[in-house]
Amino acid sequence: SSHGVSMIRESVRKFFSIFKSRMIYRVQAAHVIRSVALSFVSVYVPAFLLTHGFSLRDTILFFAAYHGVGLVAVFVLVVPMLRKWGMVATIRWYYPLQMLFLGTLLLGNGESSSVWMAAVIGGIANMVYYVPLNILFMRHTDRDVIAKDFSMFFALPTIFGLVGPLLGAALVISLGFWATFVVAFLGLLLSSLPLRALESDERIDLHLSQAMPMLRRRKFLFFLEGFDNIVEESEWLWGIIVYLLIGSLATPGIVGFLESLGGALFTILVGRYVNKQKSTLTVLFSSIALLALVWCARFFIATPIPAYLVTVASSFVMTLFLVSYFAIIYRKVKGDQDAEFIILREIPTVLGRMVVFGIALLVASDIERFFYLPVVAMGVLLVAMTRMRKQLAHV
Numbered sequence: 001s002s003h004g005v006s007m008i009r010e011s012v013r014k015f016f017s018i019f020k021s022r023m024i025y026r027v028q029a030a031h032v033i034r035s036v037a038l039s040f041v042s043v044y045v046p047a048f049l050l051t052h053g054f055s056l057r058d059t060i061l062f063f064a065a066y067h068g069v070g071l072v073a074v075f076v077l078v079v080p081m082l083r084k085w086g087m088v089a090t091i092r093w094y095y096p097l098q099m100l101f102l103g104t105l106l107l108g109n110g111e112s113s114s115v116w117m118a119a120v121i122g123g124i125a126n127m128v129y130y131v132p133l134n135i136l137f138m139r140h141t142d143r144d145v146i147a148k149d150f151s152m153f154f155a156l157p158t159i160f161g162l163v164g165p166l167l168g169a170a171l172v173i174s175l176g177f178w179a180t181f182v183v184a185f186l187g188l189l190l191s192s193l194p195l196r197a198l199e200s201d202e203r204i205d206l207h208l209s210q211a212m213p214m215l216r217r218r219k220f221l222f223f224l225e226g227f228d229n230i231v232e233e234s235e236w237l238w239g240i241i242v243y244l245l246i247g248s249l250a251t252p253g254i255v256g257f258l259e260s261l262g263g264a265l266f267t268i269l270v271g272r273y274v275n276k277q278k279s280t281l282t283v284l285f286s287s288i289a290l291l292a293l294v295w296c297a298r299f300f301i302a303t304p305i306p307a308y309l310v311t312v313a314s315s316f317v318m319t320l321f322l323v324s325y326f327a328i329i330y331r332k333v334k335g336d337q338d339a340e341f342i343i344l345r346e347i348p349t350v351l352g353r354m355v356v357f358g359i360a361l362l363v364a365s366d367i368e369r370f371f372y373l374p375v376v377a378m379g380v381l382l383v384a385m386t387r388m389r390k391q392l393a394h395v
Helices: 002-016 023-039 042-051 056-084 087-092 094-108 112-140 143-160 164-174 177-191 208-217 219-246 251-276 280-300 304-333 338-344 346-362 364-387 389-393
Strands: none
Touching (some): 023 042, 023 177, 056 087, 056 364, 087 094, 094 177, 219 280, 219 364, 280 364, 304 338, 346 364
């Protein structure tokens, strides 16, 4: 539609005006280019492991190690880096670490020692990037338009990276995994450029002695973060499950493309819609119920076309869930020890992911039984948010 075309044109215009704007937009430019670069390879990391002799259990353990190491790195490395150098300077360290992660995977050619070394490096790189990035977003967004800002934060990478998964699929099938890794490597080099002209941002002074009082004071929000990440990580695992069900190397690329296609325009629409709602909670409750229905539908999928259709539907509903959920949480904490919240939320975040990995390991021989987990998690979220509706409504 003309409205959709105009939104894409506006998104492109905003992207190319980034370099003349505030610091946060330069960071977002780097984030967009990075996301596009990684869209070629990210969906293929599990397939890379599975085709190099790793079982499903080993592949799940790889990502459990990746996130477990990342959680340790938050407090051992990232917090001291934020305290000493600041947020932007910390993010700069991500690029060589991520390149080292991809290089270790590729050059190790699936050897066990190189794969586990890559898990350690990748886990550290992930937190070196996302912790300061989320703090920067929190500090530079406005409470009144936070949903719209979030929608653009999600939408720009998906719009510009729309064809990345499909091109990645073509590269994997025609040339092999190495081609997607090389493209991602070059893209990461390019994505580091917008940050070069930036001075280090404010430093974050957080000490572990502050952690327990903060965890107790925000215990309900941290509880929600844990279950939110069960839902999010379950959606990520769907890409692996579809690959196992269908068995084609093209599948992860097609699924990644459909998720981007379903999410890109819808993300912008959701952001504008949520900002106009008197009760963002109503939108969130609706999205949780719809997402549970999507997971129930996945019980009946055995062929490619239904899998792809459900993927498009889930990208719509997942976008509605993420934008409304984060709008509520970030409005709640903005300006009130928000940096500390962003750092400490990694504890329930990783614990939620570990629950996903643990359940997936238990049901690996009959992976469709995993579908019960996100449905139960969404039920818990719905009940918890209903009971605390008044507390969450004042945001």
